[in-house]
Amino acid sequence: MASITLANVYKVFGSEVIAVNNVTLDIVDGEFLVLVGPSGCGKSTLLRMIAGLEELTAGEISIGDRQVTDLPSKDRDVAMVFQNYALYPHMTVEQNLGFGLRLRKEDKVESARRVADVARILGLDPLMKRRPGELSGGQRQRVAMGRAMVREPKAFLMDEPLSNLDAKLRVQMRSELSRLHERLKTTTVYVTHDQVEAMTLGDRVVVMRDGVVQQVDTPQNLYSRPVNLFVAAFIGSPPMNLVEATVADGRVNFAGYSLPIEPSRLNGFSGESVILGIRPADLEDCAVWGTNNLPTIDVVAEVTEELGSEVNVIFSIDAPPLHSEEAQAAATDDAGDAVPLLAELNDKARFCARVDSRSPVRPGSTITLSVDPARFHFFDPATGRAIPATN
Numbered sequence: 570m571a572s573i574t575l576a577n578v579y580k581v582f583g584s585e586v587i588a589v590n591n592v593t594l595d596i597v598d599g600e601f602l603v604l605v606g607p608s609g610c611g612k613s614t615l616l617r618m619i620a621g622l623e624e625l626t627a628g629e630i631s632i633g634d635r636q637v638t639d640l641p642s643k644d645r646d647v648a649m650v651f652q653n654y655a656l657y658p659h660m661t662v663e664q665n666l667g668f669g670l671r672l673r674k675e676d677k678v679e680s681a682r683r684v685a686d687v688a689r690i691l692g693l694d695p696l697m698k699r700r701p702g703e704l705s706g707g708q709r710q711r712v713a714m715g716r717a718m719v720r721e722p723k724a725f726l727m728d729e730p731l732s733n734l735d736a737k738l739r740v741q742m743r744s745e746l747s748r749l750h751e752r753l754k755t756t757t758v759y760v761t762h763d764q765v766e767a768m769t770l771g772d773r774v775v776v777m778r779d780g781v782v783q784q785v786d787t788p789q790n791l792y793s794r795p796v797n798l799f800v801a802a803f804i805g806s807p808p809m810n811l812v813e814a815t816v817a818d819g820r821v822n823f824a825g826y827s828l829p830i831e832p833s834r835l836n837g838f839s840g841e842s843v844i845l846g847i848r849p850a851d852l853e854d855c856a857v858w859g860t861n862n863l864p865t866i867d868v869v870a871e872v873t874e875e876l877g878s879e880v881n882v883i884f885s886i887d888a889p890p891l892h893s894e895e896a897q898a899a900a901t902d903d904a905g906d907a908v909p910l911l912a913e914l915n916d917k918a919r920f921c922a923r924v925d926s927r928s929p930v931r932p933g934s935t936i937t938l939s940v941d942p943a944r945f946h947f948f949d950p951a952t953g954r955a956i957p958a959t960n
């Protein structure tokens with residue numbers, strides 16, 4: 570196991586494409602670090618540079634206490650797991666697991682021990698004599714993991730390893746990966762465009778945009794303290810509601826609503842415009858929970874999405890949609906590709922409230938939502954940066 574250090578790493582393709590732009594990161598020994606961001610943000614390129622599959626344009630990479638910047642991949646002692654598992658179709662599971670060790674001319678007895686250990690940990694014992702064609706997607710993925718594990722590398726580097734699996738299997742494999750990491754504690758760098766995967770797997774998550782690291786933080790901090798509009802809009806599902814607001818006399822005003830904020834919260838912004846962000850989960854239906862002494866807003870539900878445990882209530886507010894390059898850049902579909910913001914399709918901003926499933930709300934009904942101003946997020950419209958709480 571080892572720490573991994575990246576110092577001022579750049580990758581420029583041709584003369585124009587800056588795929589990775591001055592990334593500095595300290596990945597702690599034993600950490601599960603996730604790189605996340607929309608398609609094309611540079612996360613795979615960064616991972617490939619750590620693996621030694623892509624040369625750096627500038628900067629340095631160390632693994633453990635060893636400078637590896639110019640070392641070939643095979644000498645870095647890291648194991649990659651890709652989305653296409655690239656198993657050898659004519660070999661059995663057992664042979665696939667042991668193949669890398671044979672190539673490296675590892676001792677036979679030691680190889681057999683490692684293959685047997687890994688097979689037991691991953692539950693592959695009953696499948697050892699099968700070929701990849703006789704396995705399910707999840708089983709193949711497990712073999713691909715096993716092949717990386719038998720090498721007992723200093724680090725695992727994983728590039729969207731679950732993206733070929735169907736949704737249910739992905740969730741299952743995600744928790745298997747978490748359990749495996751708990752047990753092995755091998756330093757892992759994991760690339761995904763899926764923020765739910767990033768949040769559930771990562772000890773820390775690196776959010777990237779256009780080759781630049783936006784924030785490196787725990788999942789909880791990314792959610793509750795995003796440093797800018799891009800991170801705020803990218804992390805969280807459904808995404809944070811965003812609208813332009815004005816501040817005056819200790820109140821924030823938007824869409825005809827006027828809500829009190831803590832006296833010291835936006836010192837220096839009185840009379841100014843800010844961007845207000847409210848997480849869907851921070852709006853609750855008073856019909857279920859009462860007001861809890863919080864201010865309320867009345868809204869008309871347009872669409873309700875029953876999720877079993879909660880209901881997403883979509884409603885329009887009397888304000889134009891926010892035109893923000895950052896928020897737009899963060900809006901991506903399941904494949905990580907850009908999509909138009911829901912709000913942009915309308916002349917009114919659309920908000921979402923994630924309320925208790927016991928809410929009686931139906932499309933067309935008016936509901937009273939409690940809002941907790943202590944949980945509001947504020948951003949500077951000029952820079953997109955979060956306006957920090959002063960206390």
Ligand code: ATP
Nearest residue numbers: 582586588607608609610611612613614615762905
């Ligand atoms: P995805 O989730 O779609 O895989 P990503 O975040 O992993 O995207 P990269 O694959 O790292 O992004 O690509 C970053 C940028 O570098 C993109 O603009 C991409 O088009 C460009 N790029 C990647 N590889 C090459 C290459 N071999 N030659 C030229 N440009 C490249």
